[in-house]
Amino acid sequence: MSELLANLALGFSVAAHPYNIGFCLLGALVGTLVGVLPGIGTVATVAMLLPITFGLPPVGALIMLAGIYYGAQYGGSTTSILVNIPGEATSVVTCLDGHQMARQGRAGAALSISAIGSFFAGCVSTVLVAALGVPLTSIALLFGPAEYFSLMVLGLIFAVVLAKGSVLKAIAMIVTGLLLSMVGSDLETGAGRMTFDVAELSDGIGFTNVAMGLFGFAEIIRNLEMSQESRDIVKAKIKGLMPTRQDLIDSSGAIARGTILGSILGILPGGGAVVASFAAYTFEKRISKNPERFGRGAIQGVAAPESANNAAAQTSFIPLLTLGIPPNAVMALMVGAMTIHGIVPGPQVMTKQPELFWGMIASMWLGNLMLVIINLPLVGVWVTLLRVPYRLLYPSIIVFCCIGIYSINNSPTDVVIAAMFGLVGYWLTKHEFEPAPLVLAFVLGPLMEENLRRAMLIARGDVTVFATRPISAGLLAVALFLLVLAALPMIRKRRDEVFVE
Amino acid sequence: MSEGAKTSANGGGFRFKVRGPRDFYGGLALIGLAIVAIWSSGDLPGMHGFAFGPGTAPRLFAGLLAAVGALVALGGLLFDGPPIESYAVRGPAWVLLGILAFAAMIRGFSLGFISLPPLGLIPSTFAAFMISIFGSTEFRWVESLIAAVVMTAFCVVLFVYLLQLPFQLWPWY
Numbered sequence: 001m002s003e004l005l006a007n008l009a010l011g012f013s014v015a016a017h018p019y020n021i022g023f024c025l026l027g028a029l030v031g032t033l034v035g036v037l038p039g040i041g042t043v044a045t046v047a048m049l050l051p052i053t054f055g056l057p058p059v060g061a062l063i064m065l066a067g068i069y070y071g072a073q074y075g076g077s078t079t080s081i082l083v084n085i086p087g088e089a090t091s092v093v094t095c096l097d098g099h100q101m102a103r104q105g106r107a108g109a110a111l112s113i114s115a116i117g118s119f120f121a122g123c124v125s126t127v128l129v130a131a132l133g134v135p136l137t138s139i140a141l142l143f144g145p146a147e148y149f150s151l152m153v154l155g156l157i158f159a160v161v162l163a164k165g166s167v168l169k170a171i172a173m174i175v176t177g178l179l180l181s182m183v184g185s186d187l188e189t190g191a192g193r194m195t196f197d198v199a200e201l202s203d204g205i206g207f208t209n210v211a212m213g214l215f216g217f218a219e220i221i222r223n224l225e226m227s228q229e230s231r232d233i234v235k236a237k238i239k240g241l242m243p244t245r246q247d248l249i250d251s252s253g254a255i256a257r258g259t260i261l262g263s264i265l266g267i268l269p270g271g272g273a274v275v276a277s278f279a280a281y282t283f284e285k286r287i288s289k290n291p292e293r294f295g296r297g298a299i300q301g302v303a304a305p306e307s308a309n310n311a312a313a314q315t316s317f318i319p320l321l322t323l324g325i326p327p328n329a330v331m332a333l334m335v336g337a338m339t340i341h342g343i344v345p346g347p348q349v350m351t352k353q354p355e356l357f358w359g360m361i362a363s364m365w366l367g368n369l370m371l372v373i374i375n376l377p378l379v380g381v382w383v384t385l386l387r388v389p390y391r392l393l394y395p396s397i398i399v400f401c402c403i404g405i406y407s408i409n410n411s412p413t414d415v416v417i418a419a420m421f422g423l424v425g426y427w428l429t430k431h432e433f434e435p436a437p438l439v440l441a442f443v444l445g446p447l448m449e450e451n452l453r454r455a456m457l458i459a460r461g462d463v464t465v466f467a468t469r470p471i472s473a474g475l476l477a478v479a480l481f482l483l484v485l486a487a488l489p490m491i492r493k494r495r496d497e498v499f500v501e
Numbered sequence: 502m503s504e505g506a507k508t509s510a511n512g513g514g515f516r517f518k519v520r521g522p523r524d525f526y527g528g529l530a531l532i533g534l535a536i537v538a539i540w541s542s543g544d545l546p547g548m549h550g551f552a553f554g555p556g557t558a559p560r561l562f563a564g565l566l567a568a569v570g571a572l573v574a575l576g577g578l579l580f581d582g583p584p585i586e587s588y589a590v591r592g593p594a595w596v597l598l599g600i601l602a603f604a605a606m607i608r609g610f611s612l613g614f615i616s617l618p619p620l621g622l623i624p625s626t627f628a629a630f631m632i633s634i635f636g637s638t639e640f641r642w643v644e645s646l647i648a649a650v651v652m653t654a655f656c657v658v659l660f661v662y663l664l665q666l667p668f669q670l671w672p673w674y
Contacts, residue, residue: 175566186555224592391637402603415604431527461551
């Protein structure tokens with residue numbers, strides 16, 4: 001316990017450095033700014049803003065990125081409540097009751113409850129991350145290559161299970177991502193693989209190019225197809241930002257339950273934040289005395305999913321910081337950022353760079369505090385921003401992304417590659433393939449291959465090593481179980497279809 | 502979905518027909534990608550003893566991709582699915598052109614008989630903005646030009662002055 005406090009004290013001494021507070025504030029601010037823009041989700045925001053952190057010192061850069069992440073998530077909720085356009089899956093449920101509240105003239109209460117809920121969830125889960133960090137790191141030391149490989153398989157299977165639509169197509173995306181990650185020089189021999197003699201490909205395809213293409217450019221192309229007239233911005237002036245006493249009493253239980261659910265689900269690899277908000281909403285509706293109010297502006301319907309997704313966003317740092325495995329696409333981007341700063345994510349970060357590890361944890365709490373401070377007074381600004389027509393917004397996003405991608409390596413080829421992935425992303429949505437599992441697999445690919453190769457070498461070519469080592473076998477069994485669980489309804493449905501014929 | 506079921510009921514008997522085109526052609530494309538991957542990693546050495554060679558993993562995963570792609574395509578062949586949505590041309594084309602213009606202008610390039618000197622950040626940003634904005638059907642000249650100037654200025658301030666990234670601003674130094 002005293003160790004925990006000492007660690008947190010170290011963290012706060014790092015995070016409270018004026019520079020780092022500044023980076024955190026700036027990150028939360030620009031994260032919200034971009035996250036508020038309709039049609040840009042958290043992943044796209046983090047991908048877009050990644051380049052602006054490259055010039056900073058590593059600790060500052062990661063603190064700023066964490067700020068961007070929370071800001072983006074909060075910005076997404078703001079858009080959901082005010083415009084009824086969910087930036088991405090996590091804020092879909094916030095739309096249901098949040099926008100109804102806004103239409104009833106209670107946008108202020110919805111926004112502030114969402115901020116307060118997020119802040120409470122952030123406080124609890126920050127402590128949880130700090131407390132679980134040390135024990136989980138010691139577990140990580142028990143992990144050999146076989147266990148790491150199986151853990152990553154489990155993470156990818158989670159991503160498959162949580163992807164919407166067909167399980168098989170999600171698996172297809174995972175395999176595509178793994179394959180794409182192998183382009184470039186071989187880890188051991190340095191032989192160029194699948195590079196087609198293009199010099200720029202010998203370092204592999206940059207993950208920012210893939211992410212910005214699939215999430216940034218593809219999103220814009222897709223949005224251009226839709227009519228922009230259908231936007232339903234709340235026209236009424238937002239007044240009464242502060243929730244009433246009754247609001248607070250009504251939502252306190254929902255916030256607490258959302259926090260607990262979110263914290264647990266966030267630790268699981270594979271995209272916890274999405275399930276967390278859905279699960280919290282469904283749970284609230286089920287235990288509510290008057291479930292018919294849900295979908296018609298129930299404040300619990302905003303409080304629970306918002307707390308849950310923020311708690312999950314926080315705890316999803318746990319697998320990344322302790323095991324070095326990104327549990328979702330945003331964390332995958334964080335890995336990329338760490339790698340660019342020369343930090344290899346994993347258990348050794350905590351021992352070798354304690355100021356980075358604990359500084360980041362402390363900055364999580366600071367970031368949440370800043371969200372409450374900056375967002376409540378700035379709601380008016382975000383509303384104005386939402387009124388900027390999309391026809392002017394999207395070219396701005398495009399040039400911003402172009403400059404961002406180019407500035408990473410000063411390479412025009414990277415910009416071209418991102419553009420190509422934009423087209424690929426457009427094609428993927430037309431065929432109902434989800435890009436998120438692809439990006440996660442793309443980042444995990446090199447790690448997976450390295451561990452697979454080492455495991456096979458140590459086991460002298462014996463494939464059964466993954467099933468005979470207990471931890472690895474357990475992880476694979478869970479993965480298999482999840483996969484069967486996810487595939488069953490699909491198979492049954494297909495069978496029914498066949499029977500109808 | 503109901504439409505697909507109707508036509509197959511009317512057709513009667515066994516007939517070759519793609520029922521879920523999204524899945525069918527999606528799966529075929531993945532098989533295509535897998536073939537390209539296998540072909541392009543074909544000359545890499547494979548297993549030597551217990552150790553993976555550089556070509557082992559790419560071929561392994563490409564094989565897996567081909568198998569999964571085949572299953573997806575088979576699913577599209579056997580089960581009803583929605584038709585493929587039509588592709589928009591205007592939006593993607595102008596957006597793509599804008600991005601490519603940026604890539605070409607920022608550092609300049611020479612491809613065979615065409616070449617372009619480096620034009621710098623300001624012209625590239627402005628051009629990328631003005632080209633990609635044509636992707637919208639609601640285009641208006643005056644506001645677009647104003648927005649392009651504002652956005653270019655914003656990017657210069659942010660990237661060059663605040664973030665201190667080394668950019669050449671104009672075609673001349």
